[in-house]
Amino acid sequence: MTFLSRIDALVRKEFQSLLSTKSGRMLLIMPVVLQTALFPFAATLEVKNASLAVFNEDRGRTSVEMMQRFAASGAFTRIVPVWSADELEHAIGTREALLAVHIPADFSQRLITAQPSPVQVILDGRRSNSSQIAFNYLQNVLDGFLKDRAEVLGRVMPSEIVARNAFVPNLEYTYFILPSLVAIITTIGSLIVTALSVAREREQGTFEQLLVSPLSPEMIMIGKAVPAVVVGFFQATLILIAAVFIYHVPFRGSFVLLYGAMFFYALALVGVGLFISSISKTQQQAFLGAFVFMVPAILLSGYTAPVENMPLWLQHLTWANPVRHFVEVVKGVFLKDASFTRVLTLVLPLVVIGCVNLSLAALMFRRKAA
Secondary structure, eight states: OOOHHHHHHHHHHHHHHHHHHHHHHHHHHHHEEEHHHHHHHHOOOOOOOEEEEEESSOOSHHHHHHHHHHHHHHEEEEEEEEESHHHHHHHTTSSSSSSSEEEEETHHHHHTTTTTOOOOOEEEEEEEEEEHHHHHHHHHHHHHHHHHHHTTTTOOOOOOOOOOSOOOOOOTHHHHHHHHHHHHHHHHHHHHHHHHHHHHHHTOOOOOHHHHHHOOOOHHHHHHHHHHHHHHHHHEEEEEHHOOOOOOOOOSSOOHHHHHHHHHHHHHHHHHHHHHTTSSSHHHHHHHHHHHHHHHHTTTTTSSOOOGGSSSHHHHHHOOHHHHHHHHHHHHHHHOOOOOHHHHHHHHHHHHHHHHHHHHHHHHHHHOOO
């Protein structure tokens, strides 16, 4: 048999193992369907339907109008009126309200006479991220209210800053989630399929047969890697189709650049998966090993928090994380039509990581074959 025919036979065997059972076929499709359906709605930093406690000591028409503006905002669907400072603190303490506003008794009078009119806002620090975002919404409502009041009173407001959001004009959170989900799903699919492959052979008692067959360790690695790469491409394509045609996320870049980068990313993951698989004796150990890699890799990728917010030593450590580089590739190609040069600078680290991972996996395979 020729080199290619041996690889082809091993690849066919791997696909038969993956697709021979209903549970195996469901494992390839259901995670994609569930995460594509749930992530855009569950994993969001948008704040909607928040509750706002208001302690209004003024009771004037101006303060009432401002409270009505709070209620009309889409971010605050529940206004909780309170009648004392203690009740205000209690509303925050019991999580009845995400934010609390204290309007002083002389608010309307000071506003009419063009004096500073301070309004106290209390944020729930236990939910710091959500409360900060809700506070920004509240600030926008206050700015709009003060601007309209100045126009009614015939005054000129100070110069204002007009912000424009590049690449995501309306700050639609699905525009961020779904492109990043391409990287996350590819990670899960490619890594799990590869990590379980050799461990499955050991449990079935067929790994030793592979080692004494005419297949070299390199051939075994290629035969195990190809199905994982195909699975990763298939799952990523499903998410791309859902993002563009179901969630209407604009794709502004090049499919050639995206899939080219995805190939090197999949190789980097395959190296990790083969290394884990080569040192695992059971599928359970392989799955745990893949999980131990995936969770830190996703956390350090910039998907949940910007890499720039991390300590400097941790930022340097993330350069060895393939997920970080591919998340940037996907968002860059998807949302802003990243150039070939920019994609190349992100792919080069993936090539280095892939070479290192595959070399380590090959070393472990040779040790097992010895």
